[in-house]
Amino acid sequence: MRIRTSVLAGLACAALLVACGGGGGGSSDESGLPSGHAGVKVIEGWVNTLRRGDVEGAAGYFAVPSVVQNGTAPVVLHTRAETIAFNQALPCGARLLRAQPAGRFINATFRLTDRPGGGCGSGIGLLARTAFVVRDGKIVQWRRLPNPPGQEPAPTGPVV
16 A cells, blocks of 8 residues: 555656646547547546546546556556546646547547646646546546657656
């Protein structure tokens, strides 16, 4: 438990120290996924809930356990409290712009926003990408992706 607490504290500190950022573009109608795809609905529900500042509600979209990777090595979230802490550590809200299949992952591109309880700062309006695995209506993997070639430099720390 002590190690998990240290890892989550590290994620929270990193989120406070690093500006939001990213690159990419597109819109949700460019998705390679069928309209109303269940995984995309989960991702949209999560990001919309987080953007409203409802961290506990956003955490409810995560399976327990789940794996997150946001400028760190992969971290397993073993409890609901850990999923809440992870979502609280994300400084930005976001709007889903595009979701595309990539094997078992759904690669999503977001436009970063501020959110109640966050502190996105200069990251507002930038783009960020995340790969998700959604199973049984829950996020089981959440992994930040680098930006596509030719886009703005990738952020070096935690973002949405």
